[in-house]
Amino acid sequence: MQNNHYYLPHNREINIFNFAAQNRLPVLLKGPTGCGKTRFVEHMAEKLNRPVYTVACHDDLTASDLVGRYLLNPEGTYWQDGPLTRAVKEGGICYLDEVVEARKDTTVVLHPLSDHRRVLSIGQTGETIKAHDDFMLVVSYNPGYQNMLKGLKPSTRQRFVAMSFDYQKPENEMTIICQESGINKETAKQLVSLANDLRRLNDHDIEEAASTRLLIYAAMMINSGMPAKEACMSCLAEPISDDKDTLAAIERIIDTYFES
Amino acid sequence: MEELIGKTWHRLICQTSQHENETARIHLSDLSWPLTLFYRALGGHPGKKIVPAYATRFRHKRRLIQRIAGTDQKHFISWQDEEHLNLPPSIAYFEDATLNTSLYYWLTAMSAKLPSVDHWFEDNQRICAELLKERPGLKKTYHKLAKACIDKRPLLSELQNNEYEREIAIQDALLKPGNHHTLPIAKGDPFPVWIWLYPAPLRAVPVKTDEQLESGSNKQSSKQNSSESRKMAQRIDDRKQTDGLIVFQAESLFSWSEQADLDRSQIDDMDDDLISVAEDLDIVSVSRQRRSGMAKLKFDLDLPAAENDDLPLGEGIRLPEWDYRKSKLIEDYCLLQPMLADTVEPTALPEHLSNIARKLKKRFSILQTQRSWQRRQTFGDEIDLDAWLQNTTQPVRDINRQDYYQSQITNQRDIACLLLADLSMSTDAMISEEKNVIDVIKDTLLLFAEAMTDAGDQFGIYGFSSVKNTQVRYHILKNFKETYNDMTRGRILATRPGFYTRMGAAIRQSTQILSMQAAKQRLLMVISDGKPNDIDQYEGRYGIEDTRRAIIEAKKQGLQPFCVTIDNQAHDYLSYLFGDNGFAIVNDVSKLPLILPRQYLKLTTMNA
Structure with missing residues (x-):
């Protein structure tokens, strides 16, 4: 994979992440901009030897951007997996950066993936995919940033093992x-x-x-x-x-x- | 003629004895905001306010000419107390204006590191040394300042014995801070060291009184004396009630009378001269009782009689208040009384507003017609390619489904806004010949309401004032459920200013009301004209900390507080209360009716 990422732990986050990975639990990272959340995920992916699919969330992000969609080519249509589907199939880490930016209906596709079911239902194809054992969902958000307008829904947050980041000592x-x-x-x-x-x-x-x-x-x-x-x-x-x-x-x- | 010669002599002698550089003078008022930020960044307490210091008398050796001129007796020094950082109102010690500015920043940096001075000589050196070590960028400036400072100090050749040794020690400590531990004892005070901090004057410590204050209203004038410097305050303990009581029989008093010709026509007019008297005094003694010596009648003359007042609704609501000194929320401390003006006449929109109202309505009505794409329509403006693809790829196609279009639809705004207006007595101040602040606030409320009816957002309008914690008057001008009509207009127009500003309680009540509204975005807009204050302990830092607490609580409830203020000095405390982007300062009061709707648009379309 990529070159080695330098990472200096803040606290016990590496341990917590390892345990969460062992138990196949999804992880929520909180912390201000630029304190090392993304770097931490990349570092952990390297340590666990899993590919990481990063999605930067925004207002217009739809469920099909995550799951996948049909595209056209000269022969007709074909299905293109989204980053989430790829991670689910191959057993990688799907990292949704700034997840609060995504519309609320988008985050709902994460629900069946983030509890004991660990399945992804694809509406368009009618498929239900059982997640690979190595699949892990990681989301991050910045609580200080416009949080009064856009918080995570409690029903979403309650599905994650969460940890707080702050600037380093x-x-x-x-x-x-x-x-x-x-x-x-x-x-x-x-x-x-x-x-x-x-x-x-x-x-x-x-x-x-x-x-x-x-x-x-x-x-x-x-x-x-x-x-x-x-x-x-x-x-x-x-x-x-x-x-x-x-x-x-x-x-x-x-x-x-x-x-x- | 005598006067003219006197004045000329005074100017001449003062000029020759003066060592300040008028052209390089820097005023604290121009720097107060950057200095506040600087102070906080360097670790000073965020609640403290930077204020101009008063001059302090020094007993140091003066040159003959200075003694003749009577100058150089008092100096502006810097110190801190619990609520304020006191800096000289202006600095003109050095010829170089940048050096004078640097001195302000240097004093602020020192203050941030040294909240209280115990050993003047040692502490100052220690902090200087620490600052220079931690922040090497300051070295150059410090040495420049120290050198310039020494140049302006008394000449060593003019001093003798102990005074000479003391001056040597100080000058050396300025050049090499941290080297000296004891200051040689000598007569009088050493010449003030401008780049050092001084301990808070003992006299500035307030005398604590448990007594509630009387609400006196013998204001001399509503216009504030804009003089930059303040006076040293001395609080005298005058609580003894027995003063002046005659304990023996009056008949036993000897008495005599004689005629004296007195011209009292000048003495009668004492009020006007109080300011000039105050300027001459070194210490202004402040009594806790407004009318000492007069009989005390304990009722609020301020409050209107029951039949003239608005209708109180219910028994009142008990609300907590935050006491920063105890770091504790005191439950049920405030009694908030919702009030409704029930006797007002239905009124139409005043003529002078109709033009602006029409323009605003037009602008706000656009909000309802903001559009976005809706997909999967059976007919519409454009082809929805995604929908077509998806249907094409289905193994079994539904021929009846023909939803391959997308069309634009109007956005649903889901916003509730509560407008809370400060109706305290200070809004009675005049801004022009025929208008005072409350008129502008009324206009603002009316125009805002007019505009909002066309935007279709839910809104409520409330006003508040207070008389101590026992009566926080919360005027209902328009409820959320009410429609805006002539009746509500009448209520807005009938509001009268009065009393004080207990902002925390009013914000807490508004928070409760607003959190009951079901909406995606809930905005709490406060219109204010000054700091929170009331006639009990609710002033200064107490009021600010309580209000801040109330705002934090509102934010926790998912509300978005925002303040529009007409107080020009508000930058210092509002950013602490509402956060960096949580307020707008209106410089020209008459623009308020236009700025408020604009702010509202900015706040509500930012996330649409």
Whole structure:
């Protein structure tokens, strides 16, 4: 499969995931943007040696996008399996990223798959497929993000083994940034402190603070020779706010670490 | 002539003794929002507010010219108490304006790390050293500031003995923070160190009174004194009831009288001069009792007589309140009284609104006609390829099924909105010759209601005011189930401002009402003109924390709170209450009737 994914555990999530996989239970991952949910799934898929089918969910996602649909070719029509069906048949991990974005009627096809039945019914073909033993359903969502408008239905959430993710502890986050970007430890440490300053503004002043992913971007830019302050402005300040005064304040915070 | 010479002399002598740079002056008011963010990001408590500090008297050695001019006695220093971070109202110490700005940020950074100063000399050095170590980006600025600061300090050659040694220690501590542990003792106060924090003045600690406050209304003027600096407050304990009581018989008093010619015509007009007196005072003593010395009559003159008041519905509803000091929700603390104006006349929409109302209605009626595709129709605008494919691939085809079309249908909006208006006394303030804030709020409510009837969304309109926790008045202007008609219009037009703003209780009640409505999106819109406050302890941080709590509860119920405010200073606390995207500030009050519907559209079509 792909190259090895670097993953530094937050907590005991690897264990929990392993047990869930052993017992063929579906898993729900919660956590803010860019804290490592997707990376974790990729890492686990590698460890368990299963293929992973990732679907980024959106408003217009229909059940047939997951299950599959008939397509046309010169000979006539043929059936094309969707990512969910493929994972069910081959025994892989189907990962639905940001599952709350999908319409509620879409998530209902997951119900018979996520309980003891472990079957997928395909309406169009009238088939009912029994899931492969290695099939595993993993969904993720971000509770902070517009959750008042779009929550997961309780009947859906109650089918999952759930675990919460948050940004890593500063020391760990530092290691990750060094590992991913090749930047020196000192700069990584300052980037992490800066991110933690910005995270204090979360919820009331800015919608969502700088993620580990953005930190890695900033570190990569700095490592390739961009001035630190400029890199922070464009990777950590501009992406998280549009308000001029807020940006001015963030610039001052960046100044306390990296002089221009 | 005398006066002119005096004034000229004063200006001249003050100028020569002054060491501030007017061209480089930076005002706190221009920086308050970025500084607030900066403070929170660096670890300061999110509930604290940045306010201008008052000048403090220092007893330090002054130069002859300064003594002659009477300047340099008082300085603005920075300190923190439980609710506020006090920073100088403006800074003009240095020639370079960027350095003056940097000083603000530096003081804020220090404050975020040092909530209270115990040992002035040691603590400041320790925090400086820590900050410089953690945040290397500050080094350059700090050294610039420290150097500039030392340049402006008294000359060493002018000092002797202990004072000399103390000054040396301070200057050295500024250059190399963390090296010095004890400050040599000397006469007087050392010249203020601008880049350090000071302990909170003891006098600013409020005297706790359990006594409930009287609701006095002898406001001098509704216009706030916009002077930037504040005064040191001293709360005096005047609760003793026996003061001034004569305990012996009046007949035994000796008395005499003599004639004195007094011109009292000037003394009569004392009110006007109070402000200038206050400016001259160093300490303003504040009494907890509004009318000391007068007889106390304990009834609320404010409240209208029962027959003139709205009809109270039921016995009232008991609601909890959050006390941040105890971190506890006090059950049944507030009594909320739903009220209905039952004697109003049915009224048509006022003439001056009809034009805008028509435009708004047109805009809102589009909402009902927003479309989306519906698939598998027997006839329609376009072929539904998916449906055809699916039918074609069926092993047994149903010839009767001919649903190969898709057509556009109108979207079903499923929205309930509760509009909660602040009807406290402060809305009585005038905004122009003939209009006050409450008129604009009424117009807004009417226009919003007009527009909503055409959008077809469910909505309710309520208003609130309060007199302590025992009477939170909750006016029903339009229930969710009611249709909007001349009667409801009459009720909206009949609202009168009064009393105070206990926002938490009103939001809790609104939350209850709104959560009973069945809708996919439930919006709680609050129109306010200022901070939550009431005449008991419900002010400052207490009111803010309670309101915040109520909003968090509403969010937990799946409601979407949003605040539209006309308070220009609201940015500081509203983001803490409603979240970053949870509010809109209206700079021009007269625009409110148009901005509210616009915000509503933004909020409800965002997810459609």
